[in-house]
Amino acid sequence: MGRWCSRSPARQALRARPKHPCHPPHHTTVRNRLGRVATGLEKSRRASGDPVEAAPKGGLTVFLDGAHIRCRPEYQQRHLDLVVGKIESRNMCRRFGLVANATASPGSRMREELSDFGWKQGRLLTVISDGELALPNLIRNAIGGDGQVKHILDWWHISMRIRHVEAAVQGLVQIPGFTGIPVLFQRPAKSLRWWLWHGRARIAETYLKGLMHDSTRLAEEPLAVRTAAARVQARCETLYTYLANNMESLVDYGRRYRNGLPISSSRAEGSVDDIANARMGKRRRMRWSPKGAHRVAVTRAAVLDGRLTVANRKRAA
Structure with missing residues (x-):
């Protein structure tokens, strides 16, 4: 039931789930079960002291992105900040x-996610995200x-902002x-794209100053x-x-x-689509409490990773 509710609203989950001879539960019961599933997932992560089956080798890369979802009016804020992402190693x-x-x-919750994946003290963590300072600070x-x-x-x-500069310059020189x-x-x-692609940010800044001066x-x-x-x-x-x-x-x-290392947070943006937009997107016209949105995000991530399987069936019931 937790898997169905993580994909669609509780009322739709009741209609989409396989038919059972017993009396169908109320949608509030389904929502409460989802909360127990999420709580069970977090408790099992804290209690688990066993190492992962295959410890990831080398450093870990964390892809981070954020999403804004509508908040319920009694919390006196318009949106909730949902942090989603993906932790990757060479083979996991x-x-x-x-x-x-x-x-x-939130830092302790993120530390639990990293430790459950196999992170050990002293290991390098590479974080790829946009310019939002709160995302890398969460890992720190x-x-x-x-x-x-x-x-x-x-x-x-970076590339999109360079494209905006190129389009503005092209529009300027084409004016009669x-x-x-x-x-x-x-x-x-x-030249901006070439210099930044090769890590020459200071030279790119000089070109930008020249463009602003000429303008x-x-x-x-x-x-x-x-x-x-x-x-x-x-x-x-x-x-x-x-x-x-x-800088x-x-x-x-x-x-x-060239070395095959990631340079984009596209994996995190894909997680935004899979976790946030698929269940809590603006098109669904739903408003969320912080605890409810957090439970759906935790359960949704577990379903996508295959962690909510037969071994956890009692917890997901």
């Missing part, structure tokens, strides 16, 4: 999901001083009233040119601020890609 992976408001110590708080955390800024988010030299704008914009020199041009130049400057400032705030998380993405 594990999904997880948690709501920070539903637990007194989880391990405290017992290990090293290396945060890598997701390449996809533009009297500047197109190559002075096009060449720096096309301010078009203040005497016609209105259409000034508007396009202001758009270029705004896009450059957005990228510049994004890079400056995450320590920029790496040589080309080298990591």
Whole structure:
């Protein structure tokens, strides 16, 4: 029953579950059973001191992303922050999901997830996420001083901001009233991606400053040119601020890609679709309490990983 309720609302789970000769339970009973399943999963994780069957070799990589889900009005907040992601090693992976408001110590809950996967004190943890500081800080708080955390800024988010700069520059040089030299704008914009891909963030920042300076020199041009130049400057400032705030998380993405190492948090974004959007997405028009959303996320991750199987059938009943 816990598996069915993790996929669809309680009333739909009653209609979709296999028919049983006994009287069908009420949807509130189904929801309560889901809560017991999630609580049982967390208690078994805390009580389990046995090592995993095949301990993961090498460092672990944690892919993190966040999702906003609608909150019930009595909690006096519009959205709940749901943290989802995936822990991967060379030959193993594990999904997880948690709501920070539903637990007194999100770091301890995250530490339990890492320890249950096989993480040991002193092992390197590589965290890949976007520019949201709360995501890597969650891992840092989880391990405290017992290990090293290396945060890598997701390449996809960098690439999209570079594309915005390229599109703004292209729109500027194509305006009929533009009297500047197109190559002075096009060449720096096309070079940004190459420099950042090879880990030369300081050089990319120099090109961004040059683009912003050249855009301010078009203040005497016609209105259409000034508007396009202001758009270029705004896009450059957005990228510049994004890079400056995450300078320590920029790496040589080309080298990591050639070595077969991940450079994107796409695995975490896939977990957002599987855990959050599939059950708690905006299209479902449902509102959630922190505890209810947390229980659904925990059970949903266990179902997707195959951890809620025959061995846990008593707990899932």
